[in-house]
Amino acid sequence: MESAATAHVAYSNSIPFIAFRSLSDLAGGGEGANEMGVFFALASENSARFVKAFLAELA
Incomplete structure (x- = not known):
């Protein structure tokens, strides 16, 4: 939702925009408690790493 709102504002103002999303939990799909703490560093x-590679290719 956050990316969509930002994209809409950028589009409405004719500003180029790109979003890269990364998951830090299983959105309730895992067993037990929220696993965000486990995956936060990995995400x-x-x-x-992805943004750095994207920027390297952009140049």
Whole structure:
């Protein structure tokens, strides 16, 4: 939802926009408690690696 709202505002103002999303939990699909704490570091590392690779290819 957050990316869609940001994309809409950017589109409405003719501003280029791209979003990269990364999951940090299983959205209730896992057994037991929310696993965000387990996957948070992995998700952030994957996101950073992806954005860096994207920017390298963009140049």
